[in-house]
Amino acid sequence: MAIINRIADFHGEMTAWRQTLHAHPELGYEEVWTSDFIAEKLASFGIEVHRGLAKTGVVFLVDTLLLSFINIIPFSTTTTTYIYI
Secondary structure (H helix, E strand, O other): OHHHHHHHHOHHHHHHHHHHHHOOOOOOOOOHHHHHHHHHHHHHOOOOOEEEEOOOEEEOOOOEEEOOOOOOOOOOOOOOOEEEO
16 A cells, blocks of 8 residues: 555654654643644645744644545544544
């Protein structure tokens, strides 16, 4: 499966992101470093990012895909028609 292989190519990089985020814990509403990290990553993917909402908020558009499928993993969507893409 080409998409699975493509995702697997990012495993090391995504693991590093998680480790970096966990190395910089912040209290609620004080997540300045985390907010900057996320906004920079999203912008690097070409995603339009809006900052400064509720002090540390980051907002971006997440499209959903309309389809019908069966939830086969525990963290699947709780609806049967929409998933985040």
